[in-house]
Amino acid sequence: MRISDYIEQSFANLWKRKLRTFLTTFGVVIGIGALVSMISFGKGVQKNVTDQFNKLELFNYISVTTSSSSRENHADPDQQPSAEDVNLAPRFIAVVDPNILDDTFIREVTGLKDVEYAFPEIRFPAMIRFKGKEEFSFIQVLPAYVSDLMKLRAGESYTSDEENCLIISDSMLHRMGIKNYEEAIRQQIELSTLTLDFSIFNLANIASFFIRGSKDPNGTRTERLPFATRSYTFTIVGVAERMGFGGAIPLRSDVYIPLGPSQRMEKLSLTSIWDFFQSPGQIKGYSSVSVKLSSAKYVEPVKKKIQDWGFKTFALIDQLEEMKKAFIFMDMFLFAVGMIAIVVASLGIINTMVMSIMERYKEIGVMKAVGASDRDVKKIFFFESGVIGFLGGVFGLILGWAVSMIINLIINSITSREGVPYVNYFSFPWWLCLGAILFSILVSLAAGIYPTLRAARVDPVVALRHD
Amino acid sequence: MNCGLPVNNMNSPNFIETEDLTKVYSTGRIEVVALQGVNLSVGCGEFLGVTGPSGSGKSTLMNLLGGLDTPSNGRIKVEGKFISDLSKEELALYRRFQVGLVFQSFNLISSYTALENVAFPLLFAGVAKKERKIRAEQVLAKVGLGNRKDHLPAELSGGEQQRVAIARALINQPKILLADEPTGNLDSKTSREIVQALSDLNKNQGLTVVMISHEESLLAEFADNVIHFCDGRVTGEVKHK
Numbered sequence: 001m002r003i004s005d006y007i008e009q010s011f012a013n014l015w016k017r018k019l020r021t022f023l024t025t026f027g028v029v030i031g032i033g034a035l036v037s038m039i040s041f042g043k044g045v046q047k048n049v050t051d052q053f054n055k056l057e058l059f060n061y062i063s064v065t066t067s068s069s070s071r072e073n074h075a076d077p078d079q080q081p082s083a084e085d086v087n088l089a090p091r092f093i094a095v096v097d098p099n100i101l102d103d104t105f106i107r108e109v110t111g112l113k114d115v116e117y118a119f120p121e122i123r124f125p126a127m128i129r130f131k132g133k134e135e136f137s138f139i140q141v142l143p144a145y146v147s148d149l150m151k152l153r154a155g156e157s158y159t160s161d162e163e164n165c166l167i168i169s170d171s172m173l174h175r176m177g178i179k180n181y182e183e184a185i186r187q188q189i190e191l192s193t194l195t196l197d198f199s200i201f202n203l204a205n206i207a208s209f210f211i212r213g214s215k216d217p218n219g220t221r222t223e224r225l226p227f228a229t230r231s232y233t234f235t236i237v238g239v240a241e242r243m244g245f246g247g248a249i250p251l252r253s254d255v256y257i258p259l260g261p262s263q264r265m266e267k268l269s270l271t272s273i274w275d276f277f278q279s280p281g282q283i284k285g286y287s288s289v290s291v292k293l294s295s296a297k298y299v300e301p302v303k304k305k306i307q308d309w310g311f312k313t314f315a316l317i318d319q320l321e322e323m324k325k326a327f328i329f330m331d332m333f334l335f336a337v338g339m340i341a342i343v344v345a346s347l348g349i350i351n352t353m354v355m356s357i358m359e360r361y362k363e364i365g366v367m368k369a370v371g372a373s374d375r376d377v378k379k380i381f382f383f384e385s386g387v388i389g390f391l392g393g394v395f396g397l398i399l400g401w402a403v404s405m406i407i408n409l410i411i412n413s414i415t416s417r418e419g420v421p422y423v424n425y426f427s428f429p430w431w432l433c434l435g436a437i438l439f440s441i442l443v444s445l446a447a448g449i450y451p452t453l454r455a456a457r458v459d460p461v462v463a464l465r466h467d
Numbered sequence: 468m469n470c471g472l473p474v475n476n477m478n479s480p481n482f483i484e485t486e487d488l489t490k491v492y493s494t495g496r497i498e499v500v501a502l503q504g505v506n507l508s509v510g511c512g513e514f515l516g517v518t519g520p521s522g523s524g525k526s527t528l529m530n531l532l533g534g535l536d537t538p539s540n541g542r543i544k545v546e547g548k549f550i551s552d553l554s555k556e557e558l559a560l561y562r563r564f565q566v567g568l569v570f571q572s573f574n575l576i577s578s579y580t581a582l583e584n585v586a587f588p589l590l591f592a593g594v595a596k597k598e599r600k601i602r603a604e605q606v607l608a609k610v611g612l613g614n615r616k617d618h619l620p621a622e623l624s625g626g627e628q629q630r631v632a633i634a635r636a637l638i639n640q641p642k643i644l645l646a647d648e649p650t651g652n653l654d655s656k657t658s659r660e661i662v663q664a665l666s667d668l669n670k671n672q673g674l675t676v677v678m679i680s681h682e683e684s685l686l687a688e689f690a691d692n693v694i695h696f697c698d699g700r701v702t703g704e705v706k707h708k
Contacts, residue, residue, distance in 0.1 A: 001593060002595075009590070016578055367591070369568050369570075371562045371639070373591075461535050
């Protein structure tokens with residue numbers, strides 16, 4: 001028999017039993033659709049994360065923090081620097097205190113080869129009031145020399161570190177009901193920070209709080225906790241595009257202010273317990289500094305150098321392998337869930353094919369009587385299984401794609417209300433499309449093995465007598 | 468369509484030969500002997516009639532000659548080749564090209580038209596679709612059903628269905644036609660027409676025909692020789708021509 005005849009016969013035979021073929025194929029369609037959706041979601045998440053990381057060059061960043069043991073690891077000032085040390089930072093060793101991440105550190109690390117810039121990571125919570133609306137957010141302090149990192153949708157970035165100006169994200173304005181971002185430019189905005197009020201921070205007040213609670217005997221609220229709020233007025237100079245998927249590191253805020261106003265503001269960062277025991281004047285240096293390199297390939301040598309100086313480092317690129325492992329586990333989990341549907345569909349194929357053989361028992365006898373070999377009979381039923389798999393694969397792919405698009409649409413319509421830009425949560429690479437169809441055919445062929453062997457074993461003498 | 472032998476060798480007694488042909492069916496501990504040491508020979512171009520009571524082994528003989536079944540003992544030689552020694556694949560080729568089988572219950576595929584039923588064996592012979600159609604139309608025309616080619620078996624009379632079955636058996640131009648009770652489901656007039664058609668094929672095209680029938684009168688009229696079967700043995704042979 002010719003291949004074209006096998007295919008034609010398969011379609012013709014399946015068409016004769018339309019309902020059963022439809023139901024069986026539908027089972028495969030559901031299975032493949034589920035599998036495709038699951039895998040495409042996994043791949044979509046991976047693609048979004050890695051694309052976003054690459055786009056924002058997050059793999060080029062090193063986050064530096066102070067180390068409690070840094071003094072022990074700190075290079076001996078009397079020790080002769082190596083040639084590499086000289087190349088990277090000839091002045092550094094004798095200048096910077098490894099316990100403090102301050103402007104001196106920033107200046108010196110910026111001088112290292114392959115470092116584009118460095119800036120302190122200062123974040124603190126604040127209540128934002130604008131045009132009668134209030135929103136809570138974390139404020140990111142961003143020196144003027146790196147404020148152009150942001151993609152602006154309106155206005156411009158600030159050029160001075162001293163002015164009380166800020167850049168706000170489009171999503172924050174969106175949440176505040178402002179659609180025309182140009183409207184916000186040059187408008188006044190208020191930031192309220194939380195700070196410690198040392199005037200009431202005494203033993204008598206604390207004792208009173210624990211004895212009587214935060215309300216007096218009349219039930220009215222009393223201000224006995226040692227906290228106060230401070231309000232500051234800023235001018236909006238720019239509206240930034242929110243940095244995509246879950247916010248980018250280190251630019252992950254809705255409001256960015258320059259260094260100067262930040263230093264003048266009374267605030268609790270709420271990132272360390274020491275905030276409660278130190279006045280702003282006592283806190284020296286920054287809790288962390290971000291160092292941006294020209295390429296991810298320089299992360300390792302620069303990181304090693306900074307570690308040698310006694311600081312702790314964190315680079316996202318180090319987490320890449322871990323992320324890949326996590327993605328593989330996620331893929332495997334999603335694949336396993338999808339496979340349940342495929343296994344159920346396979347049972348449907350086996351059932352359909354066995355039923356078909358029982359119904360066509362006499363026909364198999366006729367096939368053999370007119371010269372069909374066992375191999376021919378096997379191939380006929382094998383092709384029928386394959387056709388079910390092919391149709392299931394193609395329509396399953398279409399179903400998976402359609403369902404993914406609908407889910408994508410729903411999620412994006414919800415997140416767009418929060419000002420989050422459109423994200424495609426599903427990815428359909430060519431290998432997934434082709435693989436889904438091939439996998440469907442393979443699974444169907446595997447499901448067809450038993451029925452096919454059964455068909456080939458039919459005794460023509462018995463089959464021809466069968467009524 | 469002939470035996471592939473010189474005309475003066477027609478009716479050579481050695482075209483189909485069986486030697487001590489035995490078939491035993493086993494169902495658990497019970498053994499049923501369907502054929503017991505049958506020795507017979509059919510000449511090339513001969514019309515052999517086979518008759519006997521039900522259960523005498525006629526159909527078993529037909530299945531063995533047609534390569535649908537294999538003997539428990541003994542050998543079958545067709546055209547000098549022992550088909551009892553053939554593998555399953557070789558037997559399929561034998562059924563495809565050397566023998567045509569006609570059955571009492573026609574055994575047509577109910578969802579296929581007359582034309583599709585006739586063309587069906589050509590599928591396994593690897594014949595192209597277009598040629599399959601042409602050849603099936605020609606053979607259907609030969610059996611007088613050119614105008615009924617697009618009808619389903621259910622839309623045809625018993626005689627017409629049997630003629631479609633004969634056309635299907637002839638489509639691969641076999642040298643032997645084995646007919647197992649081809650008139651069993653037909654009225655006497657139609658039965659006669661069918662046997663006449665087989666006889667014509669035998670006479671005009673040199674086709675070797677082995678036909679099983681209960682109707683001894685028909686066999687006496689059309690067959691060259693008639694053998695009688697009883698309890699799996701040949702109990703008699705009558706030469707009519």
